[in-house]
Structure formats: structure tokens, C-alpha cells
Amino acid sequence: MHGNLICDAIQRRRLLRFHYKDHVTSTTVEPYVYGVNTAGHAVLSAWLVAGATHDTGPERWRLYLDNQMRLVEVLADEFHSTRPDYKVDDERFWLIRCQIEPSVP
Numbered sequence: 001m002h003g004n005l006i007c008d009a010i011q012r013r014r015l016l017r018f019h020y021k022d023h024v025t026s027t028t029v030e031p032y033v034y035g036v037n038t039a040g041h042a043v044l045s046a047w048l049v050a051g052a053t054h055d056t057g058p059e060r061w062r063l064y065l066d067n068q069m070r071l072v073e074v075l076a077d078e079f080h081s082t083r084p085d086y087k088v089d090d091e092r093f094w095l096i097r098c099q100i101e102p103s104v105p
Contacts, residue, residue, distance in 0.1 A: 002072045006034045006044055007098035009074040015049060018072040020064060026071070027051035029062070030079045032086055035096040042066035045090060047083050061085070063092070 002018075009016045010031045017028045029046035037043045048060045061083075082102045089096065 001042065001066045002069055003034060003042065003066065003097060005072055005074060006031055006066075010034060010098045010100055012074075013078050013080065013100065015075040015077045015079065016044075016046070016072065017051075017075055018064075018069045020070075021068045023051075025051055027064075028075070029064075030083070031100075032083075033090050033093060033096060033099040034066075035093045035098070037063070037092055038094050040094070043093075044069070045092070 006016065015028055016031050017026050019025075020027050028049045028051050029044075030049060031044055031046045033045040035043070043066060044064045046062055046064060048062050082100060086100065086102065088099065088102060
């Protein structure tokens with residue numbers, strides 16, 4: 001659905017903004033991995049930067065179902081560092097379409 005746009009943001013390390021599920025306000029994330037999870041759904045693994053979320057936990061990593069995202073846009077804002085707990089080849093994914101390569105210190 002939004003795969004090409006999401007992968008473009010991942011490859012260029014650009015922030016993504018979108019509305020998720022029934023949220024009225026937008027969500028802004030650092031996108032890290034996009035693909036198909038083990039349940040067969042297209043999903044985005046991302047670091048929540050700002051905006052609405054259903055999850056109340058302190059952890060800022062989130063999984064977003066592609067079919068629940070709307071008004072998706074790639075922002076001009078870039079992110080250069082990689083979150084320290086980021087996992088390349090995330091085991092929650094059956095198929096990884098695109099992912100951030102870890103930054104070298």
C-alpha cells in the first residue's frame with residue numbers, strides 16, 4: 001500500500017508523518033524496517049518521535065500496520081544516528097523489503 005513511500009524514507013533516512021488508525025492527530029516516526037511480519041501483514045517498525053499512540057509504555061519502538069496508516073508523507077527532516085537497540089534482520093519479520101543499515105560510529 002505505502003511500501004514504496006516508506007522504503008524511500010528508510011533509504012534516505014527521512015522522518016515519516018502519517019495518521020494511524022482512528023487518531024485525529026498525526027504521528028511522526030523514524031522508519032527503520034518495512035516488510036511482512038510473521039502473521040503475514042505489511043508492517044513498519046519505527047521509533048516514535050512525536051504524536052499519537054495507543055501504546056502507553058515508555059518504550060518508543062512501535063510496529064505500524066501499513067493498512068492502518070493514512071495520509072503518509074516523507075518529511076524533509078533527516079535522522080543520522082541509529083537507535084542503540086535497533087536490530088538488523090528483525091526476527092518479527094518473515095520478509096524484509098527495506099531496512100536501515102546501522103550507522104558506523
